[in-house]
Amino acid sequence: MIEKTVAELSVALASGDISSVELTQAYLNRIAELNTELNAFITVCDESALDQARAADAARANGEAGALLGIPMAHKDIFCTQGISTTCGSRMLQNFVSPYDATVVKRFKAAGAVTLGKTNMDEFAMGSSNENSFFGPVRNPWDTNRVPGGSSGGSAAAVAAGLCAMATGTDTGGSIRQPAAFCGITGFKPSYGRVSRWGMIAFASSLDQAGTLCQSAEDAALMMNVMAGLDSKDSTSIDRDVEDYTATLDDSLDGLKIGIPRQHFAQGLNAEVEQAIRDALREYEKLGATIKEIDLPNNHLSVSAYYVVAPAEASANLSRYDGVRYGYRCENPLDLEDMYKRSRSEGFGDEVKRRIMVGTYALSAGYYDAYYRKAQKIRRLIKNDFNAAFEEVDIIVGPTSPHTAFKLGAKSDPVAMYLEDIYTIAANLAGLPAISIPGGMVNGLPIGLHLVGNDFAEAKVLNIAHQFQQQTGWHRRKPSAFTQEG
Amino acid sequence: MEWETVIGLEVHVQLSTKSKLFSGSATKFGADPNTQANIYDLAMPGTLPVLNRDALRMAVRFGVAIGAEIGKRSVFDRKNYFYPDLPKGYQVSQLDYPIVGKGSLTVTLDDGSEKVIGITRAHMEEDAGKSLHEDYEGMTAIDLNRAGTPLLEIVSEPDIRSAREAVAYLKKLHSIIRYLDISDAIMAQGSMRCDANISIRPKGETELSTRTEIKNINSFRFVEKAINYEVRRQREVLEDGGRIVQETRLYDADKDETRSMRSKEVANDYRYFPEPDLLPIVIDEAYIAAIRAKLPELPDAKKLRFRDEYGLGEYDAGVLVSSRELAEYFETVARGSGDAKLAANWVTGELQALLNKHNWEVNDSPIQADRLATLVARIKDETISGKIAKTVFESMLDDSSEVDAIIESKGLKQVTDSAAIEKIVDEVIAGNPNQVQQYKEGKHQVIGFLVGQAMKLSQGKANPGQVNALLKEKLK
Numbered sequence: 001m002i003e004k005t006v007a008e009l010s011v012a013l014a015s016g017d018i019s020s021v022e023l024t025q026a027y028l029n030r031i032a033e034l035n036t037e038l039n040a041f042i043t044v045c046d047e048s049a050l051d052q053a054r055a056a057d058a059a060r061a062n063g064e065a066g067a068l069l070g071i072p073m074a075h076k077d078i079f080c081t082q083g084i085s086t087t088c089g090s091r092m093l094q095n096f097v098s099p100y101d102a103t104v105v106k107r108f109k110a111a112g113a114v115t116l117g118k119t120n121m122d123e124f125a126m127g128s129s130n131e132n133s134f135f136g137p138v139r140n141p142w143d144t145n146r147v148p149g150g151s152s153g154g155s156a157a158a159v160a161a162g163l164c165a166m167a168t169g170t171d172t173g174g175s176i177r178q179p180a181a182f183c184g185i186t187g188f189k190p191s192y193g194r195v196s197r198w199g200m201i202a203f204a205s206s207l208d209q210a211g212t213l214c215q216s217a218e219d220a221a222l223m224m225n226v227m228a229g230l231d232s233k234d235s236t237s238i239d240r241d242v243e244d245y246t247a248t249l250d251d252s253l254d255g256l257k258i259g260i261p262r263q264h265f266a267q268g269l270n271a272e273v274e275q276a277i278r279d280a281l282r283e284y285e286k287l288g289a290t291i292k293e294i295d296l297p298n299n300h301l302s303v304s305a306y307y308v309v310a311p312a313e314a315s316a317n318l319s320r321y322d323g324v325r326y327g328y329r330c331e332n333p334l335d336l337e338d339m340y341k342r343s344r345s346e347g348f349g350d351e352v353k354r355r356i357m358v359g360t361y362a363l364s365a366g367y368y369d370a371y372y373r374k375a376q377k378i379r380r381l382i383k384n385d386f387n388a389a390f391e392e393v394d395i396i397v398g399p400t401s402p403h404t405a406f407k408l409g410a411k412s413d414p415v416a417m418y419l420e421d422i423y424t425i426a427a428n429l430a431g432l433p434a435i436s437i438p439g440g441m442v443n444g445l446p447i448g449l450h451l452v453g454n455d456f457a458e459a460k461v462l463n464i465a466h467q468f469q470q471q472t473g474w475h476r477r478k479p480s481a482f483t484q485e486g
Numbered sequence: 487m488e489w490e491t492v493i494g495l496e497v498h499v500q501l502s503t504k505s506k507l508f509s510g511s512a513t514k515f516g517a518d519p520n521t522q523a524n525i526y527d528l529a530m531p532g533t534l535p536v537l538n539r540d541a542l543r544m545a546v547r548f549g550v551a552i553g554a555e556i557g558k559r560s561v562f563d564r565k566n567y568f569y570p571d572l573p574k575g576y577q578v579s580q581l582d583y584p585i586v587g588k589g590s591l592t593v594t595l596d597d598g599s600e601k602v603i604g605i606t607r608a609h610m611e612e613d614a615g616k617s618l619h620e621d622y623e624g625m626t627a628i629d630l631n632r633a634g635t636p637l638l639e640i641v642s643e644p645d646i647r648s649a650r651e652a653v654a655y656l657k658k659l660h661s662i663i664r665y666l667d668i669s670d671a672i673m674a675q676g677s678m679r680c681d682a683n684i685s686i687r688p689k690g691e692t693e694l695s696t697r698t699e700i701k702n703i704n705s706f707r708f709v710e711k712a713i714n715y716e717v718r719r720q721r722e723v724l725e726d727g728g729r730i731v732q733e734t735r736l737y738d739a740d741k742d743e744t745r746s747m748r749s750k751e752v753a754n755d756y757r758y759f760p761e762p763d764l765l766p767i768v769i770d771e772a773y774i775a776a777i778r779a780k781l782p783e784l785p786d787a788k789k790l791r792f793r794d795e796y797g798l799g800e801y802d803a804g805v806l807v808s809s810r811e812l813a814e815y816f817e818t819v820a821r822g823s824g825d826a827k828l829a830a831n832w833v834t835g836e837l838q839a840l841l842n843k844h845n846w847e848v849n850d851s852p853i854q855a856d857r858l859a860t861l862v863a864r865i866k867d868e869t870i871s872g873k874i875a876k877t878v879f880e881s882m883l884d885d886s887s888e889v890d891a892i893i894e895s896k897g898l899k900q901v902t903d904s905a906a907i908e909k910i911v912d913e914v915i916a917g918n919p920n921q922v923q924q925y926k927e928g929k930h931q932v933i934g935f936l937v938g939q940a941m942k943l944s945q946g947k948a949n950p951g952q953v954n955a956l957l958k959e960k961l962k
Contacts, residue, residue: 088531
């Protein structure tokens, strides 16, 4: 049962083949059995999950329906959950229990989904390997010596290993798509503003976007139907009608124009990954699409611009963690300054501190124009590149990552780690919807096919991803060590 | 050497919105600590700001009232610094694109002349909370009720040349803000606060010299005293061959002096950048026009009208329009009594004295405008004399019955019966032969004494005009 997609589980629950309580218990059993090895969950909510499952079964008995009613899920530990610890992967918030629910959490609750627990992540979503968590690294279910990607690594590993049916994640520079690629699942980042950020702990406010980690584009569409929409509590959320994202999944791709950016098939891309991507593109041709090479001339500037804008915003966003009102406070501070310094030095990990310093520097008097302002200009150029490209093509396709999942500890140089997101960051800078879907296997490890759509073309992106998944079985592949017996 | 004083004022006005600038918490003054702070005000992880539309409307209302440019696209920025009563570790403010741009204010100086003071800008920002050090031995307590309260920071040009001008500017600003009903603007409660930037330079010099900033002065009187002290201090330093250090100073009202705050604060780099949690505010002409259409009559216009419509003098008109409530009170009295000049005399005279004596606002007055109007009408129609009216006014303080009823019940009605007056006049003539003789010899000013005697005899109730005329008639 745990290998079924959300769409399939939804049918099984509706037909009474299984109850939410049974399903929830099955996932809880798997978590109990496998989480020690994977470290995908920081918090598991056995009791409340079963309560919610019973409530969902009762609601169904009362005639209520809904695609996600009774579906067990996990939330990245960056979403505030009332009464449940919300750590953001940090010592700073190890003791923090949120007094309120994030809008995303609230919407899944209202849809009757069951919260199994909170998933591990890079501290404050800063990382591409999930090695930056205060709660220890997450392991990749395909090879537990390898990283699951990050920062939503816990959610990706949990879905890939069947510890939950679906999970939320957040994506600031690739934090949903890169782990989805490494773990062989489907990871969708909607357009900036499509999903509310209320209650989602901020890393870089102008880039952060909540999204989905699940087994298929169809599941992502089901999740998006619940998550998307205007929220009066988030001034950057968009007042724009929410479509039924499942409605257009089956649309034909005949005549679809795919653009492949020259810059994403250049130096640095692993040859076997490139081959797998080119094979995947042939599947699209079979579906009636035409492939065209395009230029994203400023793409090479995206990582640099990102590593100015994101740390700058983070340096301010993380100022509230000062030991005064909640969170970690050092022992026996001598005075206020000592409390600030030690609480933050002891409460934050190295990567977080590194980015706070970089961001503080970039915003400093005398450097603002050279860094922050220039980075914002580059952002505009990158967006212009996309605008020009979408004049010619419907979707932009390439690899999610230059290679497959790497080994734990393999990338000790921060800059090498930053380059992990070279193909994904531009979509965040431009605020565009993008998805990573399993596109093939290289040496027993999954690779991600990356699709970027135009502004608010969520339905289109999901349709194009879904059609590929109807044509191929890559998204059905499971890591053998974590497939269910019988 | 002759020196010239150069002053620029930064005034923080707490906008009187029901809720905070970016959260739904209430903003009432004087609530128990931390009862008006929600999860956003506490900077809980994941919380986000939503702009209070009323605060925006009030800011624009102010801008339109001072004839300023209104920012069609204004932007909030984060001003970063660490302090325990600043929960987010940054204050949301506006730097490069404020909601209100250049405008001006015309003030009347002590010599009656007018001066235009430039206003550089006004921007919206959130207030910080309060750190309480007293009552907590060795600890600091934090009250976040005020955190996030909307402020309008109004920055003047360095156009002010003396402490008196500074006070005139502040009073005018205060008056306009109260007219606009956008703030209580009570300095003692901190809903209006003033920082003064002060420097002096040799007369004739056009460059600005090094200034000091005096923070958080909390009354008009202290503004004047603080500036005077600081100007004196700077002059002494410079005349002794010293140098003015750019620094923030505090005014100590008890000692009547300013003193330096910690100098390490000077090196603050606030690392402003656009607040990514809020979109730029875009407003159009229609929005501004709608606000302009709802502007009340402002003090300058009202003063002109009072002079034209009621024939009031410059000074009386100025006093009456200084507050919207006083002006409204006056107009009720003027219209109700039918005699604007008499109304103005009573409002600026007896009423003002009463208010001053008890430190009341005009709205606290136990004598409402319509009652004073009746009183003035009774003077005008000669039911009572002006002198008797003062007695009636006193009685009205504790007697809320009709003005006419008070006059009636106390028997204060003026005697206009000619026979009765003639009797009194005859009595006075008979009783004061010396004065009568003097009058007849041409010393006509003695008539005043005789009228006084008649009034005394009538216990003030005789119509003095009638007495006067009859006396003259009989002494011819």
